[in-house]
Amino acid sequence: MRALTHTGLLTLILCQPALSQTAAQTAGQTIDTSAGPMTVQPVVQGLDGPWAFDTLPDGTILITEIGGSLLSVRGGGATRVSGLPGDIAVGGQGGLLDILVPSDFSDDRTLFLTYAKAQGRGAGTAVYRATLSDDGTALEGGEVIFEMAPGDTTGRHFGSRLVEGPGDTLFVTIGERGDRPAAQDLSRHNGSVIRINRDGSVPSDNPFVGQDGAQPEIWSYGHRNPQGAAMDASGQLWVNEHGAQGGDEVNRVQKGANYGWPVISYGRHYSGAKIGEGTAQDGMEQPVHYWDPSIAPSGMAFYDGAVSDWQGNAFVGSLKFDYIARLAGDPMTEVEQIDLSDTGRIRDVGQGPDGLLWFLSEYEGGLYRLVPEG
Secondary structure: OEEEEOOOEEEEOOOOOOOOOOOOOOOOOEEOOOOOOEEEEEEEEOOOOEEEEEEOOOOOEEEEEOOOEEEEEEOOEEEEOEOOOOOEOOEOOEOEEEEEOOOOHHHHOEEEEEEEEEEOOEEEEEEEEEEEOOOOOEEEEEEEEEEOOOOEOOOOOOOOOEEEEOOOEEEEEEOOOOOHHHHHOOOOOOOEEEEEEOOOOOOOOOOOOOOOOOOOOEEEEOOOOEEEEEEOOOOOEEEEEOOEEEOEEEEEOOOOOEOOOOOOOOOEOOOOOEOOOOOOOOOOOOOOEEEOOOOOEEEEEEOOOOOHHHOOOEEEEEOOOOEEEEEEOOOOEEEEEEEOOOOOOEEEEEEOOOOOEEEEEOOOOEEEEEEEOO
């Protein structure tokens, strides 16, 4: 174990076994799950506002911090990666957000990140593409390949999850930035899932290409604030999104579909007032699952790892109730709440390189994994 300096103390507690068979392991909370008892085991602690994580093929862990840092953690050491964009707007819910290591990273070492990009007096969700240097310490040749238009002056609802799509495409979630009607306005990116090519160009088969007044990157719209997104084994894209007071949703994302916000919702305004026109409207999609009361859903992942009972299930973090929701069935519904009250505020969820379920705790400033006992 080695202590490392990074905005205070950053301590690497555990590297995945493939990298460090003898790494010190710190036992944590033991919890009961549908797949048996598991230990909540720290992977990295001492993080400041962690937002997302992904891993390189060699097992290196990359972690974003909302305040504008990208960390590379490997073999007992942590490095702050240089070369991030210089116009990250940190404030409110904005800052450095998601990171994606694409499946062909080994070919050219390309990474993708999302962040709140300063735009005049406001900010907008943007996608940044760069090459990770051979020594893993710097992003090189970085460029913004997409930024939302026209942006907004509020500091909330950036959305900002990245998902690798088929045919060298990317899906990116964007919140409505607190401007509710904008989610129904195709001339704005607010409240949408966009689809772009990996160079930032627009795929010719996007649903609104050639439509007057529509942003051609839009794949679906009528979303409030999708902060979780994942592709299942069949190639179907799913998002989870924040409702207002009640009405957090899980949606199966379809090309050109309208998901209704703010015309329909299963929640109410924070004042208690009714939202829109009720819970259903012709031409607007229904959520596959919704939560009331709200759980404040965050990162999302489909699991195909070492715990056989969880194969094919979806996992969604809760920022409000300090648990991970396990969803299964058709239609998909919440079938389990994995209680993580000792770590709290789950910001991201994913499958680690060891085949176990990993998650980021915003409250504790740590990356953890669930290790089956025995």
